[in-house]
Amino acid sequence: MSELPEIVKIIKITQENPCVKTFFFDKRIQAKPGQFVMAWIPGLDEKPFSLSYVGKETGITVEEKGKFTKRLFQMKEGDKIGIRGPYGNSFGLKANACVVAGGCGIAPLSTLIENLKNPFVILGARSKDRLIFEKRFPNAKITTDDGSFGEKGFVTDVLKNVLRDRKSEVIYTCGPEVMMKKVFEICESHKIGCQASLERYMKCGFGVCGQCEVNGFRVCKEGPVFSSESLREMKGFGGFARLKSGERVSVSEYIQWRCA
């Protein structure tokens, strides 16, 4: 057993929108939908990213936010980074599913969608130029906050409508935590199971350091995907997250820090 980064070559980079790129690697990774890897830029830092492509191609889809993603965005095909993993649990596959993705949250949901039979996919973004994978999933229902593409409004508005017409047994979601929290609340009121993929700052990625803890759950190990039973117990869900020192702050404060 070892957990050491393996150096992989970036063999293709696709620009998904002005702020998001997908990086493809020359290494196959056996992973289940929802699992993530730790990506290492030697000398800089190491961060978790969901696998957005698994199988013939292996890739992560990344939004340019802070120091780490900026350096990643400067990389070209042929450049190398380190990868370890896959880590974490995965989405449990169920029939009659609805998938709600906000922004970059589509990343871990992508390989899930490819493994589901006829899921109803809701893909949201702030505006048209922030959409990701709308061509990869042409059947997805698109929303933008400003109405610049698809339906105007939040993904959660669409979800409510969908649940009125369509029998759904599970809602899978990933995106900003306030969005996921809303999705979960909708699920609860409709008595539908929910599976949400959470994001927390990580160090080890394999369950020993305690950095990613939320109410006794390790996001890197028992998560990142949590179902309703766990989400109900997790006061921290939509509530708090930990900075690098372990200090507990509100999720929104955490997101600001993380992107700095």
Place this chain on the structure above:
Amino acid sequence: MSELPEIVKIIKITQENPCVKTFFFDKRIQAKPGQFVMAWIPGLDEKPFSLSYVGKETGITVEEKGKFTKRLFQMKEGDKIGIRGPYGNSFGLKANACVVAGGCGIAPLSTLIENLKNPFVILGARSKDRLIFEKRFPNAKITTDDGSFGEKGFVTDVLKNVLRDRKSEVIYTCGPEVMMKKVFEICESHKIGCQASLERYMKCGFGVCGQCEVNGFRVCKEGPVFSSESLREMKGFGGFARLKSGERVSVSEYIQWRCA
């Protein structure tokens, strides 16, 4: 991979002659004919012994010589010692074999004999009360130096006679090194293959310390069984052995030291 003694219980002790006992253990060891184990008496020492019983029963047959074997001889059924191994190579099985055992040298040859088809076995000892396993191998030709049982004379005398009458393809031998050396010389003059099991002082038993070296061969690893091709190259065979310090002395000097 690890090489650590496992504690085993002595479940049976049989007295083979006034100076030799067989100790049986409550552990099955997968071993090939000729392999040995390192036997550990905690707090005292650790020494190599050939497995004389393998299969349904596991045992070593030991002559009381020095400190270590004396302590072993004081042990009773139910007492425990440590065992690691099996180590070393094994006899290569061939048809039309003749087996020449001197004294305690029958130990590694016993399981070989049980794996051969109709071997001709010559079993020698100084005198009647020094014989070992004459009942286990009732077809064996027995010799004693003093004629107190079987044929009077050396095993090598019998061997010469046997080779006159019987077509043999291989001679297996173990016993005092001067005896094995004579057996080998007989084999050479008859152009018959020889496989002899050598004894040297051992430390690691798995080929790293260099203690058991004879002319570049590790007796614990490339041996203890050597065939004619190797024996021919080994000036040390019947010549020298190393004391614990690594000092090279004649085999007879070594044997005296080892039994002290």
Place this chain on the structure above:
Amino acid sequence: METKLCGIKLKNPTVLASGILGTSKSLLARVIGNGAGAVTIKSISFEAREGHKNPTVIAFEGGMMNAVGYSNFGVAGALKEFVNLNELEAPIFASVIGTEAEDFVKVVEGLKGLDFAAIEIPLSCPHTPGFGTLAGQDTPEKTFEITKAVVKKTKKPVFIKLSPNTKNIGEVAKAAEKAGASAITAVNTMGPGMVINIEAKKPVLDFKVGGVSGPALKPVAVRCVYDVYESVKIPIIGAGGVLTGKDAVEMMMAGATAVGIGSGIYYRGIDIFREVCSEISEWVEKNGYKNLKELVGVAHE
């Protein structure tokens, strides 16, 4: 399986080692729920610390290596996080770090109101400038000074946690005992070590070097516990590569009254505590011991 450590009752001898999953009360509760006899929080300094950059924790073939760098939320964070610890069903040990003796004292006083059963003082981290071995806290002199200062300010048992890299670990243990320590924790991580990624041509840990734990540490840890047992009369918490009940028994035979488990969580999961305990019971029964106390130090006879 009940074990008494400096007057503290543990339902079994397994203790969560500091720095592993000790970041929150809920995680401590979960570790206790998985069978730990006691748990130690991640080390707390007076001010919050971010620690080193990632990668901070890796596993190589023979064990684990970390250079977390004592990231922690400081006394202020601890006061928020570790409230009402007596709700938990096992004793909780604080872990307190500092650069000078007075820093340790400040933290100990800061945590005074919290329900810790004992205070562990690591003087032995090998990869954080200003702390542990990099600050020379592992000499007998410094150990005496810091222990003395802390013991003066608290009525709780004080455990001094030693480094396997210190030459005369017995001397250091004696200094701690003389200064009033109630127990010795042996040991912290070893080395430090380094793993270089040869494709990247760079050490993997961002801090370049890190403390070695897990299986690679075990034989050295066992020897340290053995040496400490020969040097002092106070009890020992033996840590370093304990993965199985047999490892725990080995530690006890070397002289440990209780055993710390950290890296083992990586190898066997969070319920390693329950598993190790049942393996210990099984072994103890099979070998006709009446209680664990009989095992402690028997390898010295």
Place this chain on the structure above:
Amino acid sequence: METKLCGIKLKNPTVLASGILGTSKSLLARVIGNGAGAVTIKSISFEAREGHKNPTVIAFEGGMMNAVGYSNFGVAGALKEFVNLNELEAPIFASVIGTEAEDFVKVVEGLKGLDFAAIEIPLSCPHTPGFGTLAGQDTPEKTFEITKAVVKKTKKPVFIKLSPNTKNIGEVAKAAEKAGASAITAVNTMGPGMVINIEAKKPVLDFKVGGVSGPALKPVAVRCVYDVYESVKIPIIGAGGVLTGKDAVEMMMAGATAVGIGSGIYYRGIDIFREVCSEISEWVEKNGYKNLKELVGVAHE
């Protein structure tokens, strides 16, 4: 693959470490026949030594452990054993031990007539009373004194072999360099460690403790080589847990010019030298290096 070490030409950078199979000229020849670029004999003291009682060498899950205790046939035995070493097809390094500086000198002078290409001086054995770390030979002061005394008496390159257990290995390396050492061998075995057989309730090694080598040692050895490389300009022979070509490359990137291999023989057999060399070549070619020199120390950039 050709490597120059203190002016000595090696056909490749692998060196048989001292104490493994170095007991006879024929074994050295065999190791050379299996691809070693150079070989080191088992350490020689002035008088013959029996060493510790068995068990002296064991392997645990993470590595090997030994307390051979410097058994050797002394100068007299060496003079009989190591005649006409120039018949062998690679350089042979002597290994010389002693208690005081004058003992080392006596052995060096005793071996003067033999064809050793260099003399290695281990000041770092962790399990033999009177020698190495147990005798404090690993301090900068003692290291300087012994090195100086030996260098004065021989024209051959002198390698000083250091302990991974020494706190400031860089300082010790500097002391050796200042005293005239031609190279540093880093490292000797770690710890010591102890393995207790819990059924027997006894340490397995008869000497109770032993030096740890093999995989468990590797990360600490790599860190030591890295530290030594930052401290001195003389070349380094990096040893400790080298099992594969990649391990060798890692050692070189940390700063080693040549790599020692000992315990690896247990894990991969006596032809580990040939295998490691072909793995190094393969890696070097694949990664576009022209020669091994380019690798040395690149992890420091």
